[in-house]
Each structure stands twice: as C-alpha cells, then as structure tokens.
Amino acid sequence: MNEIRQSVNPSADSLLIGGVNLLSRLFVGTGKFSAHEIVPRVLAASGSQVVTMALRRVDWKNPQENILNFLPKDTILLPNTSGARTAEEAVRIARLAQAAGCGNWVKIEVVKDQHYLLPDNWETLQATEQLVKEGFVVLPYMSPDLGAAKRLQEAGAAAIMPLGAPIGSNRGLQTKELLRILIEEISLPIIVDAGLGRPSEAAEAMEMGAAAVLVNTAIATAGDPVVMAQAFRLAVAAGRLGYLAGPGERRTTAEASSPLTGFLQEG
Amino acid sequence: MFYERIKEWQPKLSAAAWASVSSADVERVLARETLQPLDLVVLLSPAAQAYLEALAKKAQALTVRNFGRTMGLFTPLYLANYCSNQCVYCSFHAGNEIARCKLTIEQVIQEGKAISSTGLQHLLLLTGESRLQSGPAYLEECVRALRPMFASLGLEVYPLATEEYRRLYEVGIDSVTLFQETYDEITYAEVHPAGPKRNYHYRLEAPERACEAGISAVNIGALLGLSDWRRDAFFSALHADYLQRAYPGVEVALSVPRLRPYAGSFNPTAAPVTDAFLVQIILAYRLFLPRAGLTLSTRENPQMRENLLPLGITRMSAGALTSVGGYSETNNVGSAQFEIADQRSVPEVVRMIRAKGYLPAFCDWVNMREKDAVGL
Numbered sequence: 227m228n229e230i231r232q233s234v235n236p237s238a239d240s241l242l243i244g245g246v247n248l249l250s251r252l253f254v255g256t257g258k259f260s261a262h263e264i265v266p267r268v269l270a271a272s273g274s275q276v277v278t279m280a281l282r283r284v285d286w287k288n289p290q291e292n293i294l295n296f297l298p299k300d301t302i303l304l305p306n307t308s309g310a311r312t313a314e315e316a317v318r319i320a321r322l323a324q325a326a327g328c329g330n331w332v333k334i335e336v337v338k339d340q341h342y343l344l345p346d347n348w349e350t351l352q353a354t355e356q357l358v359k360e361g362f363v364v365l366p367y368m369s370p371d372l373g374a375a376k377r378l379q380e381a382g383a384a385a386i387m388p389l390g391a392p393i394g395s396n397r398g399l400q401t402k403e404l405l406r407i408l409i410e411e412i413s414l415p416i417i418v419d420a421g422l423g424r425p426s427e428a429a430e431a432m433e434m435g436a437a438a439v440l441v442n443t444a445i446a447t448a449g450d451p452v453v454m455a456q457a458f459r460l461a462v463a464a465g466r467l468g469y470l471a472g473p474g475e476r477r478t479t480a481e482a483s484s485p486l487t488g489f490l491q492e493g
Numbered sequence: 494m495f496y497e498r499i500k501e502w503q504p505k506l507s508a509a510a511w512a513s514v515s516s517a518d519v520e521r522v523l524a525r526e527t528l529q530p531l532d533l534v535v536l537l538s539p540a541a542q543a544y545l546e547a548l549a550k551k552a553q554a555l556t557v558r559n560f561g562r563t564m565g566l567f568t569p570l571y572l573a574n575y576c577s578n579q580c581v582y583c584s585f586h587a588g589n590e591i592a593r594c595k596l597t598i599e600q601v602i603q604e605g606k607a608i609s610s611t612g613l614q615h616l617l618l619l620t621g622e623s624r625l626q627s628g629p630a631y632l633e634e635c636v637r638a639l640r641p642m643f644a645s646l647g648l649e650v651y652p653l654a655t656e657e658y659r660r661l662y663e664v665g666i667d668s669v670t671l672f673q674e675t676y677d678e679i680t681y682a683e684v685h686p687a688g689p690k691r692n693y694h695y696r697l698e699a700p701e702r703a704c705e706a707g708i709s710a711v712n713i714g715a716l717l718g719l720s721d722w723r724r725d726a727f728f729s730a731l732h733a734d735y736l737q738r739a740y741p742g743v744e745v746a747l748s749v750p751r752l753r754p755y756a757g758s759f760n761p762t763a764a765p766v767t768d769a770f771l772v773q774i775i776l777a778y779r780l781f782l783p784r785a786g787l788t789l790s791t792r793e794n795p796q797m798r799e800n801l802l803p804l805g806i807t808r809m810s811a812g813a814l815t816s817v818g819g820y821s822e823t824n825n826v827g828s829a830q831f832e833i834a835d836q837r838s839v840p841e842v843v844r845m846i847r848a849k850g851y852l853p854a855f856c857d858w859v860n861m862r863e864k865d866a867v868g869l
Contacts, residue, residue, distance in 0.1 A: 258561020260850050282644075285856040288612045309859060311709070311742045318861040339741040340784060394559055447557050 236467055241415060241437050243276075244331060244363030244384050246302065250275045251432065252462040253304065253417065254455065255442025257283065258394075262296045264451055269298065272455035277301050278333050278440065280308035281323045294328075304365065306333040313352035320357050332357060333387065333419075334366040343393045347374040351381060358382035367419050370404035375412050386414050387440065390431065391421025394443045398427040402434075409435040425454075425461030432465025433473065495735045496697060499676060499728060506534070506724050514538035523547055528781050533730055536777035537723045545772055552779040552805040559784055563852045565808035566842070567615035567647070569790075570604055571817045572596050572635055574827050576621030578688035580674070581759040582719065582752060584830050585621040587688060591828035594817050595626050598638050605639045607821040611812055611839040614644035614856045617670060619830075622651035622690060629657045633664050640665035645858035647712070651689065652699035658706035665862060668710035669703040671696070672748065676728035680720035680763075700732075704740040711736060712788055714748035717766045717774065726774045730781050737785070746786030746808070747778050751793070768797065772804065779805035794834040795845070802849055811842035 240247040254272050256265055256279040269277065277297060284305075285291040297303070305323035310316035313336060320332040334357070336349040350366045351374060357364045363384045368374055370388035378386055388408055391397035398421060399405065409416050415437030422428050428439045441458050448454035484491075514534065519541045522532045535541060541548065573595030576585040584591060596604065608616060618635060620627040627650070636646060648661060649670035658669065675681050678693055685691050700711045713732055715725035729747055737745045751766050766774070778787060789798060789806045791813040798809065813835075814820060817827030837845070846853045 258557075258563065260562035260852050261847065262852065282859040283854065283857055285614070285854075287609070287614060288855055291612070291853075291855055309709075310861075315861050319859055322859060322861075337742075340744055341737055341741055343784075396558065443558060443561075446561055 236470060239466065239470065243365075243415060248275050248302075248438070250459075250462075251438040251466055252428070252459055253278060253419075253438055253440040254445060254458075255279070255440065256293050256297075257442055258446035259451065262291070262293055265293065265296050266298065267452045268445060268455040269301070271452045271459065272445070273459045275300075275302055276304050276331075278304040278306050278442070281305045281319050281326075281328070282309045284326070284328075286326065302331060303328045304331050304333050305329075306335045306367070307353070308335050308337075310334075310336050310353075311338050311349075312336065313349040313356065316349070316353040317356050320353075320362060321360075324362070330361060331363040331365065331384075334364060345369055345389070347371055350374075351377050354378055354383050355381045365417065370401045370408055372404075372407055372411055375408050379412055379414050383414060385417050385437065386412055387417045387419040389420040390418050390427070391423075393420040395421050396423025396444055397421050398423055399430055405431070405436070406434060425457040428458055429461040429465035429468070432462055433468045435469055438462075494698070495701070495732055496694065498731060498735060502530070502727070502731065503724075506727060510534070511538050511723060514540045516540055516543065519544050522780075523551065530727075530731055530734075533727055533777060533781045536780055537726055537773065541773060541777070542769065545769065545776065548776040548780065549772070549804050552776045553803050555779055555783045556803075556805045556807065560786075560807045561852075562850060563854045563857075564802065564806070564846045565615065565786075565854045565857050566613060566811050566839075567617055567645075567808060568608055568611075568613050568810055568813050568839075569617045569619050569649070569815065570601075570608065570820070571619045571815060571827070571830065572601065572632075573620045573623065573627040574817050574830065575623035575626035576688075577625075578622050578690040579686050580688075580690060581684045581686070582716065582761070584828060594827035595620075595631075596635075596818050598634055600818060600821070601635050602638050603821040604818055605642045608812075609642045612855050613811065613839060615647070615858065616643045616645070617647040617649055617810075619649045620651075622688065624651075629653060629660065632661060636661060636665045640860070640862070644856045644860060647710075652696045653702070655702040655706050658703045658708060662707045665860070666708065667858060667860070668712060668744075669700065669708050670712040670748070671699050671703070672714045672716055672750065673697055673729070673732070674716045675720040675725055676715060676732075677720040677724060684719060684759075700736055701739070704736060704743045708743070710744040710746065710786075712746040712748055712786070714750060714788075716750050716752060717771070718752035718761055718763060720761075720763050722763065722766045722770060722774065726777065730778050733778075733782055733785055737782070744786065745782075746788055747782070748788040748790065749775055749778070750790060772801070775801060775804050775806070791833045791835040792831065795837060798835055799845055799849060802846070802851065809842065809846075812837070812839040 250273045253276040254274045305328045307316040307319040334353045338346045367387045391400040417438040418431040418436045419440040445454045518535045522535045645667045647668040715729045786807045788808045816829040843853045
C-alpha cells in the first residue's frame, strides 16, 4: 500500500490561481474593521497573500482613508463587486477596479437580495463569462449549486467561491453537503467564502478538501482581530494537513471483531 | 400597497394593546432571532422600557456583525427653500416670512466643491416643495453638475412620479430619502393644512415609485413627536420591512428625526419623544430589521449622537447646514429649515467616531454610470 500511496509533502503544497502559486490558503477581507491601521497587523498574523476589498469602499479622494494604502506592496488584491445588483453592474465595477490599478483579479459578487445577501448565480455566471473574455482572473462568489458551478467552470472561472452560510452570519458550514459535492465534482479550486465564524469551521472546510477559505467578519468583529487572524491561519493550516494526510474512516461504534464474516476464520 | 397594512394594523394598536404587553413577552422576543410585526409591538411597548440595556447589547452585536465597526458619513445640501406647503412644524412653511432663495448651477458647483474638499463623498440634496422654483428639471441640472464630485448622490425632496424618479436615477441619483412625517392620517391632515403635501397617499407610495424606477437605496422615517410615536415608529419599521420584501435589491434605511425648534409656533399635542423613547425606537428598529441602515442627523446634540452611535446607527451626517447654501464662502445663505444641534465640523465628527472605536466611512458607493465619476 505504501508503495502506491503518494507521499505527502506539505512543504511543497501550494494553490495555483491565475498563474500564481499561493502558499497561504487563507484569504481575508478588509471590511468591518474599526480602523484601517489594524488591517496590516491582521494580514501579518493571518499570513494571507490575497486580500479582498469592496471597490465601493475604496476612498480614492482621501489617501489617508484609502484602504489600499494600508496593504503591503506584495499583496494580491481581490477587489469585489459588492453593491452590484446585475451582471452589468458587476462588469462595470470590475472594469473600474482594473482601471484604478487594482490588478486583474476580481471577486464577482452580485446580490439582488438585501435581506439575506445571497448571491444571484445567474447574474454571476453572466458577469463571469464577460470578464473572463476581457482577461480577468475571475473568482465568483456563489450559492453552492452544482449546475451553476459547472457552468462557471466552463465559463473560465479561476476558482469557485461557494458560501458556507449567509455572509456575516458566523453560522459555519451550513451548506456542508452541497460543498462536499462541489469539492468532489468540480476540478477548480473551491474556496469557501462567507459564513465561517470560528477557526474550527475553517479547519473543517479545509479537511473536507476545500482549496482555501475566505474570512472577514469573524476576524474583523472579534474581540482581538489580530489574534483571531492568527487562529484562523493555524486552523487553515491544520485542516489542510489533515486533508493531505488522508484521515481514517470515521466510525460510530468500536469494531473489534467481524460478526458477519467471522465464520470464515473458524475451523 | 402598504396602506392596506396600515389599515390592518391600525385598529390593533390601541392603548390597551400596548399596555397588555408583559415583561415575559419582552424576554421572549429578546431570545428570538427573527422577529414578526407582533414582536415589534412588544419592543415598542412600555414594558420594553425596563429592558433597554439588554436590548442595546443585542442591537449592538447585530449591527457590528452586519455592518462592522464603521460609520457612513454624509452631509445635506439645501438647493432651495421655496415651498408651497404649509407644514405647521416646518420653517419653510409657505406662510413664513423667511429669506427664500435657490442656488444657481454655478453656486451649486461652488457648494459641491466646498463640501467635497472636506473629504465627504455622500451628498444628500434637498429642496422645499416647489415645482415652479425647484422642479425636476432643475434637480436634474444640479445632479449633472454635482455627479462627478461625489461617490453617491441622494435626493430628499417632494414626492415624484415614477418617470421623474427614473430620469433622476439615470442622470445620477442613487438614493431617495422621504419621510412620511406621520402615518396617522388624522394628524397628517392637521399638520399639512394646505399644499400638495396634503396628499397622504401620494407621499406614502413615493418610496415604492422610487424603487420601481431603479433607485438603489431608499431611506424612510417618521418625524417623531408629531403624533403618537409608538404607532409612527411601528409603521415606519413595518414600511421598511414591506419595501425590503417587495424590492429585495434595494438597500432600505430608516431615519429617526425628532421634532426640532424651528421658525414658527407649533406645539404638538402628542407626547414628546424623550431620550429613553428615542433609544427604544432605535433598538426596536435594529432588532426588527437587522440589515437596515439607520441614519442619525445633526438634529441631535453631540452628546446624544455619541451615545446613540453604538446602539445600531450606521450613518451620520457631519458638518451639516440646513440653510440654502452656506458651505462655500462666496454664496449667500437662505434661511435654515431647522436648528442644528450638532454644529461640529467634519474633522471633529470624524475624531469623535474614531474615539468611539468606529471607522468613519467617507465612501461606500461606486458610481457605475461613468468612469471618471469615482475620481479615477
């Protein structure tokens, strides 16, 4: 068995997105913090390389209020289209972000429902198709639906970002079964975005085989965001190692003997 | 139509009904996650007054989770104060002899520049109700002139027709603010004795027309203290809930204006909204509508604004004037609509917000209409 099992080398483990090999599998958001000054400390503690920010919140007129001026230079920016209600609006925001020098990565976020802030998969697909054509590295935030994920894959998305629970809800992996199916069926990286409230939930998503997780509210609104960022970093790394190691089968009872086929060994 | 909901609930909101709410009812609602209109009655009842601290803790946690520790900033710009209405509580009342004026487009640009130089990027445009002096065509001109300077433009004027809202949306209006003042039809008729504003229904349905026209955000509210505040707060929140369900893509927000001293001599017969009642209203709004924006104006004094900030407020005006013009040194100033209680400058308000552990957000919108409009 050992001969045919691939050896695990965690130090060589990386995530390839948009031609970039990412060593950190924790993406973080910049919203909801009480001051921009906290963000660089959170980034350092989280080890994150990819940082998402709502373009609507980027303050171009006041440099001292512009979140981009608080991010380390080597950060990969993942502007998101928060505020877009249609594919067309998302495309416009993505173009504005690119024109403003935020690079060519974009997280598509199309929300038509302010009550639960659930993404609209149909509009998201249309925006993805358009922006891929324009050369963007597109990471669509979506409701975990296999059909929609397959279409996003066909459209050329760089990764799929299904939600674990409604955004900002801190409810954890409420969509677990649907996420499991996406991880199994979709060859693109699955990045669990939204709803993760605790480090243990991030670890669980990683153990399931998620390629990465994106966390904002749970870190930004924690009592100590810097310590919480570190906790998520460790949890994501632990979950990933657990996945790579290949956990043993889970059993509900102790099984010491073979009550059904034991007779074969007798006599 | 929301009016049907008013008719349905009006008879249920008797004095006896409010009095019948018990502390057990309040505790039950406190433990709930999603609330029904009946729970809103409980939160606005006299019994809930004894639970303000517990309600405040829940309201703060909900607000931080949904909005973070950030506070949106905006300021009003009064374009004109001509008015054909006779609202008994308002300085712009057609019968009041005040200095009337309206800004020329050149003055509008000067005012816009002066406001923009303070860093503010969300601007709310206001006028009195005069289709002759400040009609939709004038508003359109102002919007075109100001659009490149701001991330977001809001409109707080008289109710418009759907087509008019659509035109203004297309030229650059993102949000519409419109207060019903009071949902009580009898009081409404009493305090609006003449002028187009007498039409209760046309005003009531205006936020829906704005949503219908594609506007991204609506802000509604009652002028608290005009009539029975419990009923008006109840219907304001119910109205917001109605709009959110009917137009799920629209960001719905509520304001909590209390009657302020003004040029005139109106004395409301309704009980005044004390500080404790205002707190109760804010907490009830937040618990009933966890995702709704809550706007606080400079009608409240600095100390009150600081105290209310962490209870669920998501947006505040800063450096506000309620006179026509006045931000730019070059322009003459027309009479103010009401007295401002918080006269601090933008940097002072920003310092206060930071001191409370919140991030002042000058910009929380992106104008998707044209490239150069976000300052790129």
